[in-house]
Amino acid sequence: MMIGKINLFNFKSLFILNTFALIVTSYIFSNYIFIAIFILFFLISSYATKHGLKIITQFRLFQNIRNIGPAIHFNKKNTPTTGGLFIIIPFLILLLLLSIKFYTIKILLIFFCIFGFFIIGLLDDYLSIKNKRNTGLKSNEKLILQSLISIIFILLAFARGYINPLIMISNGWGIDTNIMILPVSFFTLVGLSNAVNLTDGLDGLASGCSAIVFYGLGTEILLKGQQELIIFSVLCYSMSGLCLGFLNFNRYPAKIFMGDTGSLSIGAILGSISILTNSFFTLFIFSGIFIMESLSVIIQVGYFKITKKLFNSGKRIFLMAPLHHHFELQGIREAKIVENFWKINICLVIFGIVLKINL
Numbered sequence: 001m002m003i004g005k006i007n008l009f010n011f012k013s014l015f016i017l018n019t020f021a022l023i024v025t026s027y028i029f030s031n032y033i034f035i036a037i038f039i040l041f042f043l044i045s046s047y048a049t050k051h052g053l054k055i056i057t058q059f060r061l062f063q064n065i066r067n068i069g070p071a072i073h074f075n076k077k078n079t080p081t082t083g084g085l086f087i088i089i090p091f092l093i094l095l096l097l098l099s100i101k102f103y104t105i106k107i108l109l110i111f112f113c114i115f116g117f118f119i120i121g122l123l124d125d126y127l128s129i130k131n132k133r134n135t136g137l138k139s140n141e142k143l144i145l146q147s148l149i150s151i152i153f154i155l156l157a158f159a160r161g162y163i164n165p166l167i168m169i170s171n172g173w174g175i176d177t178n179i180m181i182l183p184v185s186f187f188t189l190v191g192l193s194n195a196v197n198l199t200d201g202l203d204g205l206a207s208g209c210s211a212i213v214f215y216g217l218g219t220e221i222l223l224k225g226q227q228e229l230i231i232f233s234v235l236c237y238s239m240s241g242l243c244l245g246f247l248n249f250n251r252y253p254a255k256i257f258m259g260d261t262g263s264l265s266i267g268a269i270l271g272s273i274s275i276l277t278n279s280f281f282t283l284f285i286f287s288g289i290f291i292m293e294s295l296s297v298i299i300q301v302g303y304f305k306i307t308k309k310l311f312n313s314g315k316r317i318f319l320m321a322p323l324h325h326h327f328e329l330q331g332i333r334e335a336k337i338v339e340n341f342w343k344i345n346i347c348l349v350i351f352g353i354v355l356k357i358n359l
Contacts, residue, residue: 009339011251014208015042015244017346018215022237029222037234038241041090045245048086053249053256056080061125063257064133070320070328079254082125084262087207087242088118091269094238098231107231109157110272116149117193117268121260128260136260143190146264150189154182157276164278170359171224185275188283193267195290198297198322200263203254204247205324205338209289209345210266211243216286216349217270221277223356232277239269252335285352289345296323 019038026035063081065073095111098104120142127136137145157163158181165181166174177184200206218236221229243266249255258266267290274283284291300321308314319329327337 009343011204011208011244011247014211014247014342018211018240018244021215021219022240025219025222031230033234034218034237038237041094041238041241042245043241044090045086045242046248047245048090049083049246049249049256052083052086053080056082056256061129063259064128070325072328072334076254076257079257081129081257081259082122082261083246083250083256084118084121084258084260084265087239087246087258087262088114088265090242091235091239092118094235098235102231104231105160106157106162106276109153109162110235110269110276113149113153113189113272114265114268116153117146118261118265120145120149121262121264124264125259125261146190146193147186150186153272154185154189154275158182158185162276166278167280168278169281170356173359184280188275188280189268189271191294192271192283192287192290193264195287195294196267196270197260197263199290199293199324200258201322202324202328202334202338203252204250205341206263206266207243207247207250207258208338208342210270211240211247212342212345212349213270213283213286213290214240214243216352217273217279217283219353220279220282220286220356221273223353224277229277232273235269235273239266252338282352282356285355286345286349288348289341293322293324296326297321 019035022035022038026032057080061080061082062078063076065077092111092115095107095114099107099111120137124136124142129136154163163181163185165177165179167177167181167184168174196206196210199209214236218233218240221233221236246256246258246262250258270283270287274280296318300316300318303317304314318326320326324337324341328334
């Protein structure tokens with residue numbers, strides 16, 4: 001995936017770039033199922049979102065906006081939400097079909113994990129809409145449910161020997177984490193789920209970055225050269241297509257939001273696949289935008305609490321967290337922030353793949 005000086009990097013640019021990258025990938029690995037699955041699920045997501053948008057509008061499933069957010073976001077009030085349905089449901093169906101065809105426990109475990117996070121997100125969105133406020137489940141309630149599903153998934157996978165405690169940095173070098181692979185896996189799964197959720201604050205930001213990261217993860221898995229892992233590349237490329245199909249309606253100005261139904265599940269898909277394919281290191285690089293957004297919240301909250309305790313007056317490092325709101329309050333246009341974050345994410349994927357090849 002290459003990027004030069006582009007004045008306007010929009011949905012079409014990202015779609016063309018992703019498609020070209022997948023054509024090249026399919027050619028290099030002599031397997032055109034990758035580009036086929038990407039295009040198929042792009043079309044499925046586009047069709048489902050286009051027609052599902054009408055249903056969501058009829059049921060008045062509209063987004064509520066936080067009072068403490070940037071003032072310009074009040075214009076987004078009553079935008080249809082829970083659009084993650086049109087990303088995650090097709091993916092869950094694919095998982096079921098693959099598990100029937102290949103009868104693999106790994107795929108069933110991923111299905112259990114993603115279905116769990118999907119239900120949490122859907123419940124959160126439902127309560128938010130019902131109570132007419134921006135929050136549904138309380139933070140601790142959401143974390144407890146996420147933790148419960150993650151622990152069950154990780155323990156079952158570990159018991160069957162699906163989690164390798166040797167985290168591979170390159171084909172010839174790794175870090176033996178031993179039993180510490182369990183908390184590493186837990187923080188990867190729960191952390192990424194919440195990181196994507198935090199990133200989903202601007203039109204097209206989370207869906208665009210997710211499409212890029214899924215391409216990178218799918219390609220990194222192929223570079224491992226392990227035949228039994230190819231199915232996970234297929235899953236990644238299908239998700240890249242699903243995210244881009246949704247992005248066509250989620251780009252600025254968004255006609256629909258994915259809600260927690262989508263964002264929590266997308267992060268869980270990334271985390272669960274990386275755990276089962278031992279792709280922790282490169283996914284950490286690919287997910288730089290998600291991690292940066294999370295860290296900005298952690299730093300902001302931590303600094304505020306420390307300064308309040310020391311000086312009886314809380315101070316902030318950023319104008320607002322997550323980081324994308326900081327740039328918004330600096331006067332940078334929403335579409336420009338998203339465009340720049342996409343470009344950074346593409347560079348991170350290029351860097352991660354080059355590192356994987358050369359290490």
